[in-house]
Amino acid sequence: MNEMPRPVTLEAHLDQQARLLTDACTSCGKCVEVCPVVGEATPALAAADPVEVVGGVVRYLQTGARNDLSDSWIQRCTGSGECIAACPESINPRLMLSIALSRLRAEQSASGINPMGTYYRRMAQLIKLAVGMQMTPADYQRLTGRTGNPDTAEVVFYLGCNVLRTPVIVFSLMDILDAIGADYAMLGGASNCCGIIHLKFQGDAPGSEAISRRTVDKLADFEPEKVLHWCPSCDLEFGETVNGFKEYPFDFEHISHFLVSRLDSFRDRLQPVPGKVALHRHDGGLGIDNSVETLLAAIPELELVDIEEDAHFTYTCGPGGLSNVEDMREQAHRATMTSAVAHDADILATLYHTCHRDLCGLEDQYPVEVKNWTAILARALGLPEHEDRYKSIKLHTELSAVLEDAQEFMQMHGLDTTTVAQMLPDLMAGRERGTSVW
Ligand code: SF4
Ligand code: SF4
Numbered sequence: 001m002n003e004m005p006r007p008v009t010l011e012a013h014l015d016q017q018a019r020l021l022t023d024a025c026t027s028c029g030k031c032v033e034v035c036p037v038v039g040e041a042t043p044a045l046a047a048a049d050p051v052e053v054v055g056g057v058v059r060y061l062q063t064g065a066r067n068d069l070s071d072s073w074i075q076r077c078t079g080s081g082e083c084i085a086a087c088p089e090s091i092n093p094r095l096m097l098s099i100a101l102s103r104l105r106a107e108q109s110a111s112g113i114n115p116m117g118t119y120y121r122r123m124a125q126l127i128k129l130a131v132g133m134q135m136t137p138a139d140y141q142r143l144t145g146r147t148g149n150p151d152t153a154e155v156v157f158y159l160g161c162n163v164l165r166t167p168v169i170v171f172s173l174m175d176i177l178d179a180i181g182a183d184y185a186m187l188g189g190a191s192n193c194c195g196i197i198h199l200k201f202q203g204d205a206p207g208s209e210a211i212s213r214r215t216v217d218k219l220a221d222f223e224p225e226k227v228l229h230w231c232p233s234c235d236l237e238f239g240e241t242v243n244g245f246k247e248y249p250f251d252f253e254h255i256s257h258f259l260v261s262r263l264d265s266f267r268d269r270l271q272p273v274p275g276k277v278a279l280h281r282h283d284g285g286l287g288i289d290n291s292v293e294t295l296l297a298a299i300p301e302l303e304l305v306d307i308e309e310d311a312h313f314t315y316t317c318g319p320g321g322l323s324n325v326e327d328m329r330e331q332a333h334r335a336t337m338t339s340a341v342a343h344d345a346d347i348l349a350t351l352y353h354t355c356h357r358d359l360c361g362l363e364d365q366y367p368v369e370v371k372n373w374t375a376i377l378a379r380a381l382g383l384p385e386h387e388d389r390y391k392s393i394k395l396h397t398e399l400s401a402v403l404e405d406a407q408e409f410m411q412m413h414g415l416d417t418t419t420v421a422q423m424l425p426d427l428m429a430g431r432e433r434g435t436s437v438w
Contacts, residue, residue: 006245010199010209013245014099018061021096024089027055031083031093036313037076041325045073054093057100066104074100078314078321079236081285098200098241105203116201119319123161123197124190126427126438129420130165132413133406134389143170144189145218152185152223157255158215159188160231161197162318163353165438168388172374173230173255175383180259180266185222192218194234199241200320212242220249228255232316232352235286256291259377263298270380272301277376278345278368279304280336280355284315289351292373296349299380307339318354326435333358333434337366349373357438360391361431394431394438399424 007013029050032038038045038053045053048069056070074097083093108114131140141147143164157177163169170188177184195212198204219227227250229235238252277296281289289311297304313332314321322329336359340348347369350356360370370391379385389405396402402424403410403417410417427438 009206010212010242010245011205013242014102014205017095017244018099021091021099022058022061024091025054025058025093025096026089027051027058028088029054030086030088032073034082034086035073035077036080036082036310037078037325038073041313041328042072042076045069045076057096061096061100061103070100071104073097074104076324077101078324079284079316080312080314081283082312084285092240095240102199102203102205105201106205107203109203114203119201120190120193120197127161127164127190129415129423129427130390130438131167132415133393133402133409133420135167135409137412139167139171140164140189143167143186145185145187145192149185149222150183154183154224155226155228155258156185156187156219156222156224156250158192158219158227158229158234159186160229160234161188161190161193163230164189166353166356166372166388166390168386168390169230169353169356169372169374171386172372172378172383175378175386176259176374176381179269179381179383180262182262184228185224187215187218194231194237195242196233196237196320199237208242209245212237213246216246216248224250226251226253226258228253228258230255230353232282232284232286232288233318233320235288236284236315236320254286254288254291256288256295260291260294263295266381267298269382270299271382273299273376273380274301275346276303276305276344277347277349278307278340278343279349279373280307280309280340280351280359281311282315282317282321282351282355283311284321286315292349292351295377296373299376302376302380305340305343305345307336307343307345309336309339316352316354317358318352321354323354329358329435330433333362337362337368340368341366347371347376349376357390357394358434358436360388361394361436362434363391364395365432394428394436 032050032053056067059065077097081094109117192215193211195208198208345368350372356372363370393402428436430436
């Protein structure tokens with residue numbers, strides 16, 4: 001596949017990939033048969049002929065002709081990746097659907113009917129709000145890579161955009177990197193996006209190319225050996241969707257894998273964290289949940305308990321994953337919480353920031369503490385615990401309590417209390433169902 005000349009634009013690259021994928025696809029339907037979205041989650045797709053469903057996607061990529069069933073599959077794909085191993089032609093159906101989704105969103109944007117058409121602007125606003133309520137401007141400058149970085153670093157800790165909404169995760173990871181003596185620089189925030197929002201949500205391939213080129217160039221400026229990413233969506237975007245378009249002069253690695261590779265250097269320093277921990281998992285072929293399990297299992301007196309949830313249903317709780325089947329979101333979260341309680345877990349360890357955002361808001365309904373795995377590992381390393389301000393805000397039932405908690409930071413950022421008070425009820429709606437926007 002990669003012996004062909006490298007296209008000069010991302011759009012041309014994706015066109016080339018689409019041609020290769022659809023030429024190789026025999027429309028056997030095996031990918032549809034194993035897809036977890038097809039079935040209980042989407043009865044109309046379950047009732048359809050798998051050959052027809054995937055055939056519609058192939059036709060769309062080849063001719064632009066659309067049909068409702070294939071449109072539905074494309075838009076409800078949760079990125080589980082179950083289809084990849086099932087394909088007898090060894091092609092990647094998830095990539096095929098990603099490219100189809102980007103084209104579909106472009107058509108919807110052109111017609112003014114893209115439900116995700118302004119997602120990037122909206123996301124940047126939400127990040128600004130969350131940052132303005134939870135951290136100092138100096139911390140924000142550091143996390144986005146504007147201050148405090150060395151000129152070069154062995155590794156760059158690349159945050160992507162959205163984890164800035166849950167600073168407790170970032171602060172814990174920075175403490176862990178410091179504690180194990182990593183030589184690292186930071187880069188993150190909406191202006192350093194991986195490009196997935198522009199490409200797969202807004203259908204804007206040129207916009208995606210521009211922002212991801214800029215991000216990769218900024219990462220390369222540090223001359224790192226490795227870029228440690230956090231977000232599974234960045235992982236999929238750089239590692240799969242646009243992989244092969246631009247050369248990366250460094251290795252990408254998820255920070256959980258990096259920590260596992262260094263585990264022997266800090267295993268002896270891990271202090272007991274007594275109690276039962278249920279790990280909330282996603283697979284998606286990324287192996288991140290396995291690395292996190294390895295890290296948690298190394299902590300003395302921490303007992304990992306298995307819970308009943310479908311780690312194979314989606315690669316993340318967030319947009320592009322579980323949120324693509326919004327009708328399943330509450331049910332999936334309640335199943336996770338219920339199972340953690342049934343297994344007597346003291347802590348439900350969330351995997352990603354998106355999982356944490358949804359699940360921590362349910363903590364007041366279930367007798368189990370919701371904590372991200374990074375905070376548990378930091379505790380085991382004897383590091384000071386950062387307050388989970390995001391969870392505190394989410395669990396407040398009175399708006400006045402939220403504003404009071406966040407007042408100090410809002411003043412530092414010049415956020416207007418009245419404006420925030422007007423925005424929050426809408427953003428928090430669904431909190432008690434684990435489905436809020438914020
Ligand atoms: S990635 Fe998952 S949800 Fe998407 S098509 Fe493949 S199996 Fe289905
Ligand atoms: S399993 Fe592979 S060859 Fe069969 S329809 Fe899906 S993508 Fe095409």
